[in-house]
Amino acid sequence: MKQKLISAAREVAKNAYCKYSNYHVGAALLADDGTIWLGCNVENSSFGATNCAERTALFSAIAAGKRKFSAIAVVGGTDAEPASPCGICRQVLSEFCSSEMPVYFAGLEGDTIHTTTLGELLPLAFSGANLE
Numbered sequence: 001m002k003q004k005l006i007s008a009a010r011e012v013a014k015n016a017y018c019k020y021s022n023y024h025v026g027a028a029l030l031a032d033d034g035t036i037w038l039g040c041n042v043e044n045s046s047f048g049a050t051n052c053a054e055r056t057a058l059f060s061a062i063a064a065g066k067r068k069f070s071a072i073a074v075v076g077g078t079d080a081e082p083a084s085p086c087g088i089c090r091q092v093l094s095e096f097c098s099s100e101m102p103v104y105f106a107g108l109e110g111d112t113i114h115t116t117t118l119g120e121l122l123p124l125a126f127s128g129a130n131l132e
């Protein structure tokens with residue numbers, strides 16, 4: 001599944017709207033029902049309005065009614081310097097995904113695939129538990 005998710009993320013990265021940075025990112029999010037949700041970065045002339053690939057994938061899945069996920073792959077950058085999820089995406093993923101969820105990341109090309117977990121990327125995530 002890891003390679004399938006990376007391949008899907010690499011394919012959708014081609015659709016990135018990144019005219020300002022020319023930094024293509026793709027994400028493939030595996031829901032617990034086996035469906036795969038894709039996202040790419042969507043930049044904006046007002047840079048703060050830009051949306052990352054991971055959140056694009058997650059928000060599409062949420063809009064379709066999905067709530068549980070089992071893995072995500074993110075691709076961007078090079079084999080030597082691959083993109084990993086930014087801080088905002090780590091926090092947003094933590095709303096729906098367990099700290100044990102595998103996170104695969106890799107460059108747009110190359111054979112190296114890094115494997116970590118959401119919890120390793122975002123220890124002590126804010127949960128809002130005291131708000132409930």
Ligand SMILES: [Zn+2]
Nearest residue numbers: 052085086089
């Ligand atoms: Zn991000």
